[in-house]
Amino acid sequence: MAEVKPSREEAFSLLKKYNKNEGLIKHALAVEAVLRYCARKRGQDEEKWGVIGLIHDLDYEQFPEQHCRKTEEILVCENWPKEYIRAVVSHGWGICTDVEPQNDLEKVLYAVDELTGLIAATALVRPSKSVMDMKAKSVKKKWKDKSFAAGVNRDIIEKGAEMLGMEVSELITDVIMGMRDVAEEIGLRGNPDVSG
Numbered sequence: 001m002a003e004v005k006p007s008r009e010e011a012f013s014l015l016k017k018y019n020k021n022e023g024l025i026k027h028a029l030a031v032e033a034v035l036r037y038c039a040r041k042r043g044q045d046e047e048k049w050g051v052i053g054l055i056h057d058l059d060y061e062q063f064p065e066q067h068c069r070k071t072e073e074i075l076v077c078e079n080w081p082k083e084y085i086r087a088v089v090s091h092g093w094g095i096c097t098d099v100e101p102q103n104d105l106e107k108v109l110y111a112v113d114e115l116t117g118l119i120a121a122t123a124l125v126r127p128s129k130s131v132m133d134m135k136a137k138s139v140k141k142k143w144k145d146k147s148f149a150a151g152v153n154r155d156i157i158e159k160g161a162e163m164l165g166m167e168v169s170e171l172i173t174d175v176i177m178g179m180r181d182v183a184e185e186i187g188l189r190g191n192p193d194v195s196g
């Protein structure tokens with residue numbers, strides 16, 4: 001059977017079929033938005049980047065022990081294109097797979113995945129509870145405090161930025177910009193009028 005390019009709608013219903021946890025859905029939407037932003041910035045295929053971002057943690061709720069491997073299995077059954085599957089699996093490089101990110105899309109996914117978590121956590125402790133008025137500087141402050149959002153692996157983000165030839169602050173700004181596009185949906189619109 002020929003591989004068909006999955007639509008955003010198909011990807012989202014597949015995501016919801018395997019994930020009921022609201023936090024995981026929000027994470028998927030955040031990563032999707034960031035990938036879309038980065039694709040636009042690079043003149044790349046926004047739909048493709050977005051769909052891959054949306055589906056990247058498909059198996060995480062039900063099969064955390066088989067993370068990435070189970071997603072691969074599901075997407076093969078769903079007849080997804082090989083390049084989409086490879087991109088999704090490569091975000092677990094060095095953690096749960098040995099598929100190394102090679103192209104820009106894969107490197108961006110690898111670099112921004114953990115960063116969306118750090119940015120969300122940083123937004124929630126700000127007076128505005130918002131990403132709308134947030135700057136990279138606030139995230140860099142929290143970056144140094146290893147006990148803050150301790151689950152976020154800073155080494156992976158650094159490695160990802162290095163792969164892309166970017167400064168971490170530049171990467172942080174891109175992630176903030178992407179997350180702003182879905183601030184409402186991911187619960188990070190907050191109240192930017194509240195300053196502090």
Ligand SMILES: [Fe+2]
Binds near residue numbers: 056067091
């Ligand atoms: Fe993951």
Ligand SMILES: [Fe+2]
Binds near residue numbers: 056114
């Ligand atoms: Fe993720």
